[in-house]
Amino acid sequence: MLCDNGRVYTGCNIENASYSLTVCAERVAAFRAVSDGARRFVALAVTGGPAGDTGRCTPPCGSCRQVLYEFGGPDMQILLRDGAYRLGDLLPKGFGPEALS
Numbered sequence: 001m002l003c004d005n006g007r008v009y010t011g012c013n014i015e016n017a018s019y020s021l022t023v024c025a026e027r028v029a030a031f032r033a034v035s036d037g038a039r040r041f042v043a044l045a046v047t048g049g050p051a052g053d054t055g056r057c058t059p060p061c062g063s064c065r066q067v068l069y070e071f072g073g074p075d076m077q078i079l080l081r082d083g084a085y086r087l088g089d090l091l092p093k094g095f096g097p098e099a100l101s
Contacts, residue, residue, distance in 0.1 A: 001026075001029040001030060001033055001041055001043070001044045002041070002042045002043045002044070003033050003038040003040060003041055003042060004038075004040040004041075004042055005037075005038055005040075007033070007036070007038060009029045009030075009032045009033040009036070009038070010029055010032075011024075011025040011026060011027070011028030011029030011030070011032065012025050012028060013025050013028075013048075014028060024060070024061055024063070024064050025046075025048065026044060026046065026060045026061075026064035026067070026068065027063065027064050027067050029044070030064075030067050030068060030071065033071075034071065038071075039071060040071060040072070041068060041071045041072035041076055042072070042076065042077065043076065043077040043078070043079060044060070044068060044072075044076065044077070044078050044079065045079040046058065046059065046060065046078065046079065046080055047081075056081075057080040057081035057082055059078065059080055059085075059090060060078065060090070062091075065087065065090055065091040065094070066091070066094070066095065068087055068091075069087060069091055069094040069095070069096050070096060070097065072087055073087070073088075073094075073096060074086060074087055074088025074091075074094060075087070075088065078090060
């Protein structure tokens with residue numbers, strides 16, 4: 001994850017026997033960035049995909065898209081194996097901080 005302060009934060013999946021407690025790599029990177037003081041995300045590169053399938057990519061899940069939208073907004077770039085996307089295209093009509101005022 002690239003933040004507007006120029007720093008890059010990495011993440012990995014944190015698996016758990018109770019699947020609902022698993023945390024995706026995207027959210028791990030986001031939480032690391034926020035806990036370090038970053039407040040604006042610029043871009044995220046996702047390098048993973050289904051095991052053994054190097055041709056397919058796995059975009060961020062819905063929960064991750066929501067967290068990324070909080071700090072990146074609709075213009076944040078999401079880089080996948082098959083191209084670059086705007087977060088707003090992956091999460092149309094996203095719910096961000098402006099929806100709370």
